[in-house]
Amino acid sequence: MKRSIAAPLAVSLLATTSAFAQDKEITVASWGGSYQEAQSKALFEPASEAMGITVKQETYGGMADVRLQVSTGQVTYDLVASGSGSAARAGAEGLLEPLDYDVIDVSNFYESLYSEYCVGGDVFSVVAAWNTDTYGEDGPQSWADFFDTEKFPGTRAYRNTVSGALEPALMADGVAPEDVYEVLSSEEGIERALDKIRELRPNIAVYWSSGAQHAQLMKDGEVDMTTGWNGRFDNAAKDGGKVSYTFNQALLDYDCFAIPKGAPNKDLAMEFLAEISKPEYQDDLPKYITYGPTNKAAYETGEISDEVAASLPSSPENAAKQLPISLEWYAEWEQVAAEMYQEMLTE
Structure with missing residues (x-):
């Protein structure tokens, strides 16, 4: 039973x-x-x-x-x-x-x-990418080039949030990669980076919010150069986009x-x-x-x-060409930097 x-x-x-x-x-x-x-x-x-x-x-x-x-x-x-x-x-x-x-x-x-x-x-890497129809293969090779609108006239796209936005600005302003996070560890250093972005603002046509967006901007030829993620640009190029980029001074993340x-x-x-x-x-x-x-x-x-x-x-x-992202800096400073960045965007 x-x-x-x-x-x-x-x-x-x-x-x-x-x-x-x-x-x-x-x-x-x-x-x-x-x-x-x-x-x-x-x-x-x-x-x-x-x-x-x-x-x-x-x-x-x-x-x-x-x-x-x-x-x-x-x-x-x-x-x-x-x-x-x-x-x-x-x-x-x-x-x-x-x-x-x-x-x-x-x-x-x-x-x-x-x-x-x-x-x-x-x-992945946050890189400087450019339209090869505009600049050929000899686009910006540093963040100083990216911010130099006389040497490289044309429209830019830049990120609409603080992540990966301040480091390029400081390197463009002459700060050595190894010193970037030390400089950014104060409100004065953050303001220095924001001032550099303010200089570029007349040439920033779009503040991008996603990888899909910045890849599409380059595929459609809507801007001449942009910051963004390397893999998205490679896929855009495979799809016929006229885009190239450099790993020099990129942010490794x-x-x-x-x-x-x-x-x-x-x-x-x-x-x-x-x-x-x-x-x-x-x-x-x-x-x-x-x-x-x-x-x-x-x-x-x-x-x-x-x-x-x-x-x-x-x-x-x-x-070896890149600046590794500092999680310690983001954990300590991002909230302050993000508020300052958003204030700058709405000025």
Whole structure:
């Protein structure tokens, strides 16, 4: 009698477990455009298939959206793509779940490309890009060139938020890259950078708000040069855009993945994050966008050729030309700098 009851019960539990596995779903939010398309093809879709789970993708506006969800107790995102500085601040603000590095293997990650609340997904650069119809291949080779409207007459686009906006201005004003964050660590230094941007303002036609926007500006030839993210420009060039850029004096930064506080499927999101951090996924990312992997082992799988590696921001030759973003500065000063920047934009 006991066996006859136990057998159907076992079958029932097995069926329930199987159904539960099939119903597993997480919601991932990123920034859209060619960037999210690359993430989807290299990371999200293959990892979803390997794990046998459903990954629902959304496009979002950054940590402000996470803040709104957490503050209202209506969290729908399980995993979000974020800039490294934004994640550092959001973590300090209590908006993110601490990551479990017993689950996520970062033993082969580049140093400083993961933190308590965010693990690196790719390495990118903020570069000076130009329209090759306007300047040929000899566009601006430094931030001083970018700000020099006599040597390089024409329209500019510049970022509408402070992230990656002040450092180029200071280098254009003659500050050595290694001294940039020391100078920016005072309101006077921030004001110096803002004054340099004010000088350029008559030539700034657009303040861009997203990677998709600044790539489109260059594809359409709406501006002669802009700041922006290298991979977006490479994709714009592949699509026929007349655009080139330089890694010289670029800002070396990384995007990362974070789990919002109170994510409805936190544990599954952690497992998914562990999966997409593996080299066999990260080595595919440069096929779709020229951002470097954060997992060093991705360079050893044979998927990334020497030629492709030479075009990636994290290659030793390119990295040596750049200024690494200071998360410490952003954690301490960004709020003050952002308020000053917005005041400047509305003057």
